[in-house]
Amino acid sequence: MNSQLRERVRDFLADHDPRAMERVDFLRARYDAGLAWVHFPVGHGGLGLEQALQPDVDRLFREAGAPDNRPGVNPIGLGMAAPTILAFGSDAQKDRFLRPLWTGEEVWCQLFSEPGAGSDLANVATRAVRDGDEWVVNGQKVWTSGAHNARFAILLARTDSSLPKHFGMTYFLCDMTDPGVDVRPLRQITGEAEFNEVFLTDVRIPDGQRLGDVGEGWKVANATLNNERISIGKSADRESGMLGVVASTWRERPDLRTPDLHDRLLRLWVDAEVARLTGTRLRQKLAQGQPGPEGSTMKLGFARIAQQLSGLEVELLGEKGLHYSDWTMVRPGHVDFNGRDAGYRYLRAKGNSIEGGTSEILRNIVAERVLGLPGEHRVDKNIPWKESAK
Amino acid sequence: MSDLDLLYSDIEEDLRGSVRDLLEDRCDSDAVTRMYDGDRTVVESLWKSLTELGLAGLLVPEDRDGQGASAREAAVVLEELGRAAAPVPFLTSSVVATTLLLEGDSDLLAPLATGERTAALLVPWSLAPDAEIPAVSIDDDRLSGTVSTVAGALEADLFLVPVAAGSGLSVYAVEAHEASIVPLVSLDMTRQLADVTVDAAPGEVVVADAEQAVRRALDAGAALLASEQAGVARWCLDTTVAYVKDRKQFGRPVGGFQALKHRLADLYAGVESAAAAARYAAATLAQADPDAPVGASTAQAFNGDVAVLAAEEAVQLHAGIGMTWEHPAHLYLKRAKADQIALGTPGRHRARLAGLVGLPG
Numbered sequence A: 001m002n003s004q005l006r007e008r009v010r011d012f013l014a015d016h017d018p019r020a021m022e023r024v025d026f027l028r029a030r031y032d033a034g035l036a037w038v039h040f041p042v043g044h045g046g047l048g049l050e051q052a053l054q055p056d057v058d059r060l061f062r063e064a065g066a067p068d069n070r071p072g073v074n075p076i077g078l079g080m081a082a083p084t085i086l087a088f089g090s091d092a093q094k095d096r097f098l099r100p101l102w103t104g105e106e107v108w109c110q111l112f113s114e115p116g117a118g119s120d121l122a123n124v125a126t127r128a129v130r131d132g133d134e135w136v137v138n139g140q141k142v143w144t145s146g147a148h149n150a151r152f153a154i155l156l157a158r159t160d161s162s163l164p165k166h167f168g169m170t171y172f173l174c175d176m177t178d179p180g181v182d183v184r185p186l187r188q189i190t191g192e193a194e195f196n197e198v199f200l201t202d203v204r205i206p207d208g209q210r211l212g213d214v215g216e217g218w219k220v221a222n223a224t225l226n227n228e229r230i231s232i233g234k235s236a237d238r239e240s241g242m243l244g245v246v247a248s249t250w251r252e253r254p255d256l257r258t259p260d261l262h263d264r265l266l267r268l269w270v271d272a273e274v275a276r277l278t279g280t281r282l283r284q285k286l287a288q289g290q291p292g293p294e295g296s297t298m299k300l301g302f303a304r305i306a307q308q309l310s311g312l313e314v315e316l317l318g319e320k321g322l323h324y325s326d327w328t329m330v331r332p333g334h335v336d337f338n339g340r341d342a343g344y345r346y347l348r349a350k351g352n353s354i355e356g357g358t359s360e361i362l363r364n365i366v367a368e369r370v371l372g373l374p375g376e377h378r379v380d381k382n383i384p385w386k387e388s389a390k
Numbered sequence B: 001m002s003d004l005d006l007l008y009s010d011i012e013e014d015l016r017g018s019v020r021d022l023l024e025d026r027c028d029s030d031a032v033t034r035m036y037d038g039d040r041t042v043v044e045s046l047w048k049s050l051t052e053l054g055l056a057g058l059l060v061p062e063d064r065d066g067q068g069a070s071a072r073e074a075a076v077v078l079e080e081l082g083r084a085a086a087p088v089p090f091l092t093s094s095v096v097a098t099t100l101l102l103e104g105d106s107d108l109l110a111p112l113a114t115g116e117r118t119a120a121l122l123v124p125w126s127l128a129p130d131a132e133i134p135a136v137s138i139d140d141d142r143l144s145g146t147v148s149t150v151a152g153a154l155e156a157d158l159f160l161v162p163v164a165a166g167s168g169l170s171v172y173a174v175e176a177h178e179a180s181i182v183p184l185v186s187l188d189m190t191r192q193l194a195d196v197t198v199d200a201a202p203g204e205v206v207v208a209d210a211e212q213a214v215r216r217a218l219d220a221g222a223a224l225l226a227s228e229q230a231g232v233a234r235w236c237l238d239t240t241v242a243y244v245k246d247r248k249q250f251g252r253p254v255g256g257f258q259a260l261k262h263r264l265a266d267l268y269a270g271v272e273s274a275a276a277a278a279r280y281a282a283a284t285l286a287q288a289d290p291d292a293p294v295g296a297s298t299a300q301a302f303n304g305d306v307a308v309l310a311a312e313e314a315v316q317l318h319a320g321i322g323m324t325w326e327h328p329a330h331l332y333l334k335r336a337k338a339d340q341i342a343l344g345t346p347g348r349h350r351a352r353l354a355g356l357v358g359l360p361g
């Protein structure tokens, strides 16, 4: 890491004693000093540097005993809403939203999917109708992770149903405290309700919370999704994530080892290590700017490896693998893919190849947008949405 | 090797029909799902009506109050129980415990066959037929010890307990009320496990010099678990095929996308193969064929993984709705994953096959 940046962090820490300050005040000051996400522009929590420098900055803060912004609580805000607001937001929007987002004072969720618009996200039916300086939104969203903790949402809605599906959508920043927002827990296979159904009834959104132009929602949403796929697929250190968990089980339990399991574990070790290197290489290629469809390969690999590793761990544990920690329905404050017990990890990992675009859709994206292979025949692409929608 | 019949007789199909009808009536997936929240009310009435069909006595000769049928019929029942993720102690009591009691002349076999009583063999559910059998100790005719992760213990009123006797094993019968039973939060709550402790409990010998008898009972369990796994896989395939025909995205049924068609064609081949492996294991077991252990381990090594794959594909191809509690796919995922470990993992059975078929490592 460059010494200038190191100095900057040192100077900041000299002026701001993390032990003497309130957590939020410290985080706000760190943001204002441009040390929140160094690749963001000056004035918005960054210094316009390379993203690759960030882990070192975070490490220096950690070593100084500074509080972090609890990234696990706000993954959608940090991983998706922030880069999209940065790319498409007005100055006023960046000023209003980015700082409390980064500090974790405002948690975000993603109101994209609907019962009829999962893989086919461009089929959203939630309607936003302009009323003076406001938009009035009605519809139903589903599988909304963390909506019960969220202050704001990124929202995709249809603003013109007479246009073909990809052209009639607009992207909004929705206040989850609006009285028309009704969040209902949706329990999932792990027992807990991490996601929700969200009913929107005459929700009023000021036009100032529109992100991008009217009708440009699909383009903005794609920027969000590319960021989502890269953030779900990222992992920095060797043996981090699911591999770290399973490797330590292996090291702690010599009694469970068999040649068969050993071979399978080592294959997955190699897969995970190569995925890590591929991710590093991809980040070096991107350096800055918006991730493209190539990032989809990372998420594909991440999901497969997490699923195979967690499945292997249950088998490895054998008798103990037949246990489960707790089926009680709770609405968790944050989600840890690698937390709790082997059974939980196994079940939760099943979502990794569904959330943020299924693995089948990601393969289509790689095949069509990266490799340029011809797409499927699309019956509904060029006709007005209202004629194709059922 | 002459070919054994791997299809189903008319009688077997009739049996399947009546079991399926009963399960459709009495085993709805919402009631089964409630078991994860501790409501086990579905079990008792369902098991009672299954025993009224005589199913508990399928493996027991008529002169000992049974139906005088065979492992082939029991396998058909298990296919259906798997297809419904049914939470009944058929495999643990009517197959494993019953097979063990058939090796002795205990009077306890008859009430098991009629369904009056239900038994469980006290071994960890993950125990492979060729693994070391944990045994409790005996002192002055009283049994003491703990056996962990036992299947069928919560439904049983009678335990068959392996007891260390000199250099060998004997199996004692112990009344369930003489033991303390701690239910476990289990990955598969439709076959909830328990730790069972006996502390100076009285018991009577039901099979002496029982090590081989216990192994044969576990082997029968492994052979027939393969049919349950085939049934689990079958449900997953059928339900998923129906769903992708119906679910539309991009203006068309998602089942029309070749990526899904190929996956489901492969899965179909896997499920058919699982049925063949299960049928062979049941047929060899039914006629005490010397190839029965090979049949059982082949079926376990294959079907354990196919059932898991089928359930994983069901979740993936249902996507968001497949990750929800309200859709039954998760019942099958959890059952399949627990079944993969039950009575020995596929890896364990492959290692056993290495010895059985002369391919040492």
Ligand SMILES: Cc1cc2nc3c(=O)[nH]c(=O)nc-3n(C[C@H](O)[C@H](O)[C@H](O)COP(=O)(O)OP(=O)(O)OC[C@H]3O[C@@H](n4cnc5c(N)ncnc54)[C@H](O)[C@@H]3O)c2cc1C
Residues within 6 Å of the ligand: A109, A110, A111, A112, A113, A114, A115, A117, A118, A119, A120, A142, A143, A144, A145, A146, A195, A351, A354, A355, A356, A357, A358, A359, A360, A361, A364, B247, B249, B250, B254, B257, B259, B260, B316, B317, B318, B319, B320, B321, B323
């Ligand atoms: C744990 C979890 C968290 C989530 N969190 C959020 C969230 O916070 N916000 C949000 O908006 N959404 C969220 N989602 C929703 C997720 O984005 C959707 O579930 C996903 O996009 C798939 O949509 P679907 O469930 O409708 O499946 P469908 O689109 O109905 O797909 C069904 C099956 O068909 C396949 N398929 C569909 N089209 C094709 C094709 N063209 N070619 C080949 N195969 C195809 C799919 O891959 C899948 O296997 C979450 C989902 C999960 C599981």
